[in-house]
Amino acid sequence: MSGRAAAGQRLPTLEDVARVAGVSRATASRVINGIRNVDPQLHELVWEAVGRTGYVPNRLARSLVTRRTGTVALVVSDSETHDDDPFMGRFFADPYFGRVVGGLMSVLRRSGVQLALQIVGTDEQRTRLVGDLRNGQADGVIVLSLPAHDPLPRMLTEGEVPAVMIGRPADTVPINYVDLANDIGAALAADRLVGRGCQLIGMISGPVDVPASSDRISGFRRSMARRGHGWIPLASGNFTQASGEAAMCSLLTGHPGLDGVFVANDLMAVGALTALRAAGRRVPQDVAVVGFDDSSAALAASPPLTTVRHPLEDMAAESARLLLSRIDDASMRVSSVIYEPTLVIRESA
Amino acid sequence: MSGRAAAGQRLPTLEDVARVAGVSRATASRVINGIRNVDPQLHELVWEAVGRTGYVPNRLARSLVTRRTGTVALVVSDSETHDDDPFMGRFFADPYFGRVVGGLMSVLRRSGVQLALQIVGTDEQRTRLVGDLRNGQADGVIVLSLPAHDPLPRMLTEGEVPAVMIGRPADTVPINYVDLANDIGAALAADRLVGRGCQLIGMISGPVDVPASSDRISGFRRSMARRGHGWIPLASGNFTQASGEAAMCSLLTGHPGLDGVFVANDLMAVGALTALRAAGRRVPQDVAVVGFDDSSAALAASPPLTTVRHPLEDMAAESARLLLSRIDDASMRVSSVIYEPTLVIRESA
DNA sequence: TTGTACGCGTTATCAC
DNA sequence: GTGATAACGCGTACAA
Numbered sequence: 019m020s021g022r023a024a025a026g027q028r029l030p031t032l033e034d035v036a037r038v039a040g041v042s043r044a045t046a047s048r049v050i051n052g053i054r055n056v057d058p059q060l061h062e063l064v065w066e067a068v069g070r071t072g073y074v075p076n077r078l079a080r081s082l083v084t085r086r087t088g089t090v091a092l093v094v095s096d097s098e099t100h101d102d103d104p105f106m107g108r109f110f111a112d113p114y115f116g117r118v119v120g121g122l123m124s125v126l127r128r129s130g131v132q133l134a135l136q137i138v139g140t141d142e143q144r145t146r147l148v149g150d151l152r153n154g155q156a157d158g159v160i161v162l163s164l165p166a167h168d169p170l171p172r173m174l175t176e177g178e179v180p181a182v183m184i185g186r187p188a189d190t191v192p193i194n195y196v197d198l199a200n201d202i203g204a205a206l207a208a209d210r211l212v213g214r215g216c217q218l219i220g221m222i223s224g225p226v227d228v229p230a231s232s233d234r235i236s237g238f239r240r241s242m243a244r245r246g247h248g249w250i251p252l253a254s255g256n257f258t259q260a261s262g263e264a265a266m267c268s269l270l271t272g273h274p275g276l277d278g279v280f281v282a283n284d285l286m287a288v289g290a291l292t293a294l295r296a297a298g299r300r301v302p303q304d305v306a307v308v309g310f311d312d313s314s315a316a317l318a319a320s321p322p323l324t325t326v327r328h329p330l331e332d333m334a335a336e337s338a339r340l341l342l343s344r345i346d347d348a349s350m351r352v353s354s355v356i357y358e359p360t361l362v363i364r365e366s367a
Numbered sequence: 368m369s370g371r372a373a374a375g376q377r378l379p380t381l382e383d384v385a386r387v388a389g390v391s392r393a394t395a396s397r398v399i400n401g402i403r404n405v406d407p408q409l410h411e412l413v414w415e416a417v418g419r420t421g422y423v424p425n426r427l428a429r430s431l432v433t434r435r436t437g438t439v440a441l442v443v444s445d446s447e448t449h450d451d452d453p454f455m456g457r458f459f460a461d462p463y464f465g466r467v468v469g470g471l472m473s474v475l476r477r478s479g480v481q482l483a484l485q486i487v488g489t490d491e492q493r494t495r496l497v498g499d500l501r502n503g504q505a506d507g508v509i510v511l512s513l514p515a516h517d518p519l520p521r522m523l524t525e526g527e528v529p530a531v532m533i534g535r536p537a538d539t540v541p542i543n544y545v546d547l548a549n550d551i552g553a554a555l556a557a558d559r560l561v562g563r564g565c566q567l568i569g570m571i572s573g574p575v576d577v578p579a580s581s582d583r584i585s586g587f588r589r590s591m592a593r594r595g596h597g598w599i600p601l602a603s604g605n606f607t608q609a610s611g612e613a614a615m616c617s618l619l620t621g622h623p624g625l626d627g628v629f630v631a632n633d634l635m636a637v638g639a640l641t642a643l644r645a646a647g648r649r650v651p652q653d654v655a656v657v658g659f660d661d662s663s664a665a666l667a668a669s670p671p672l673t674t675v676r677h678p679l680e681d682m683a684a685e686s687a688r689l690l691l692s693r694i695d696d697a698s699m700r701v702s703s704v705i706y707e708p709t710l711v712i713r714e715s716a
Numbered sequence: 717t718t719g720t721a722c723g724c725g726t727t728a729t730c731a732c
Numbered sequence: 733g734t735g736a737t738a739a740c741g742c743g744t745a746c747a748a
Contacts, residue, residue, distance in 0.1 A: 029501055029502060031740095031741060032741065032742060033741080041718080041719090042718065042720080043742085044718070044721095045718060045719075047742070047743060047744085048717095048743095048744095055717060055718090056718085057717065057718085060717090060718085072498075074495065074498030074499065075502075075742080076502045076503070077499060077504055078427055078430050078504070078741080078742095079724090079741035080741080081427050081724095082425075082427050082428055082723095082724050082725070082740090082741080082743095083723075083724050083741090083744085085724085089483070106469060106473070107469050107680065110469030110472070111465050111469060112465065113460060113462070116459040116460050116462075116465045119459050119484070120455060123455065123484070123486060124456070132484065133484040134438070135468070135472070136481065137472060146423065150423065150426060152378055152423075153378060153425045153725095154425070154427060259663070259666065259667060285663075285667075288667040291669070292669075295669070314460055315663070315664075315667055317608065318608060318634075318637045318664055318667055318668060319667060319669070320641075320668070331456065380724095381725065381726065382725080390734080390735085391735045392726085392736095393727085393734070393735055393736080393737095396727065396728090404734090405733070405734085406733065409734090424725085425724090425725050425726070427724090428724070428726045428740090429726050429727075430740095431724090431740045431741070431742095432725090432726050432728075432740050433726080434740085502741095
């Protein structure tokens with residue numbers, strides 16, 4: 019078997035490999051890093067020594083000098099309600115997080131790039147993060163920004179950290195981002211609801227101060243207005259199933275005649291379905307429901323949700339590609355790519 | 368404002384701080400690392416210099432010498448069906464992954480420990496991973512092992528890498544792990560189904576060769592046998608909603624009289640619900656359904672699923688704690704902690 | 717083409 | 733208590 023070092027021993031270093039191969043450390047390094055200009059003879063010798071010693075390069079030491087880590091960070095920027103943050107649990111359990119990670123990994127994996135997870139809640143944590151990043155902790159970052167007014171995007175650009183946001187920043191700052199045309203998605207929902215003849219159509223929105231959410235609200239309102247619905251009942255939740263259920267209840271008591279509702283994400287839509295069932299309303303016969311995201315929850319719901327498809331995996335993958343090329347070419351101009359949502363018709367509307 | 372270095376410049380180093388403070392690098396280091404034995408005067412001076420220069424320690428350089436990274440890796444060990452792995456997409460979208468990450472972060476975050484994500488599919492990748500780990504790439508690892516016979520656990524113990532598995536290893540190897548008493552969970556399901564008077568009870572299992580899955584099968588069989596059901600119809604899926612639907616169909620055609628079914632996870636149970644509805648069976652009146660996991664899908668389903676609660680977040684959190692103390696004290700003996708599942712009664716059974 | 721020597725930013729071991 | 737100085741493991745000008 020290959021002579022890997024016994025456990026607990028000092029691990030073989032490049033120096034050891036060089037000694038075994040009978041060359042200088044520089045030559046060994048060249049061979050291992052695939053630099054041309056090396057005698058095929060020695061090339062052979064070095065690789066043999068690598069095998070015999072069980073050498074594996076120390077990434078830390080390498081990064082220290084190359085200033086490249088082969089790692090990108092996925093940073094979730096949150097507005098720390100409290101130290102014992104109940105929100106984070108919800109966030110990770112939400113299909114959203116997993117879809118993003120899956121999309122990112124699908125491209126990062128191919129490039130042998132690792133993903134490091136960073137959660138920052140306070141401004142102090144944000145400052146420290148940017149400091150670490152400038153120190154080369156990671157080659158770049160993908161940012162998931164939750165708070166309405168997050169200072170992080172600006173800090174990142176000022177620190178000249180290669181970064182790509184998933185979802186546009188609330189404040190206008192010159193940073194790369196990948197986003198969904200949320201307003202168009204909302205318009206699709208409006209089309210569907212009006213098109214099937216609904217007369218009194220309401221909406222359940224997410225927090226009104228986050229961009230993705232406000233875009234869906236304004237997009238829906240605008241499109242509905244264009245169709246003669248100048249005003250629509252609105253209730254807002256926080257993207258959780260429970261909040262969707264509560265919002266649906268309040269909407270129903272305020273407007274018993276409601277026969278259509280657009281819900282800003284699938285999780286809340288599932289909650290709305292529960293409330294409707296409890297109120298004795300059939301879906302879609304009595305009340306039509308359109309969700310948003312096309313997450314796994316949409317398909318699991320009963321009836322399966324008609325929903326606006328949010329190609330999160332693709333968007334995450336694209337953001338990873340964007341970041342990677344941005345890392346390779348620091349002079350790349352900031353860019354953004356906007357995805358068009360589509361409507362997935364199922365049974366709820 | 369604090370004089371942080373202009374972007375694009377060389378970042379301030381410990382050397383710079385020392386110069387500004389008028390002390391030696393060694394002293395600056397001591398102050399920053401909170402070592403006692405330093406003149407309060409200088410202490411003050413150094414911190415002032417830190418603020419003025421905007422210094423932030425370089426973690427890489429620090430790790431190189433301390434051999435501590437402040438990072439643990441979450442490694443997902445998979446059996447790479449193909450390079451274009453369709454499974455991974457499913458895996459990340461599954462609530463399972465998010466719940467684990469959430470649980471881990473809840474404790475790692477407090478200790479200021481970062482989480483790095485690692486996916487390994489081939490043995491070569493596994494070898495490289497262990498090499499990097501031994502080189503101090505991370506202080507330890509949390510392992511999510513998917514394949515039936517995964518060489519990784521053994522490789523980790525042989526490499527003396529601090530590690531904790533979530534879910535016991537298939538082959539017996541001396542490694543720390545946190546697991547659920549899957550057999551007991553299955554017994555709870557059997558109790559419920561038999562208890563409510565079901566006569567012909569089937570099961571939809573996961574892949575038969577992974578431990579968590581086989582434990583649920585054997586636990587269910589044993590408990591059913593003890594209640595006079597010496598044989599039960601079995602169909603197996605792969606933990607996805609679609610596979611659950613298919614399995615339910617096949618079960619139904621083979622055993623039209625089925626009036627109860629235990630499904631090895633909630634996602635498949637949701638699929639089963641769909642199949643039952645399509646077959647015109649009412650739940651739970653015609654067929655009672657018990658799921659497993661108590662994931663968000665259970666609550667979203669209709670009817671809401673009676674299911675075996677799998678406290679994944681708690682288990683992940685515990686595994687993180689275990690790993691942290693194992694890292695602190697290398698001599699700690701290998702240990703395992705088994706969680707007891709409970710039954711959550713909702714409407715499906 | 718190969719080897720020498722220096723630097724990456726820290727911490728740790730010594731003398732003082 | 734404090735300050736030189738040697739590691740840590742590696743890449744790479746520069747000289748040969």
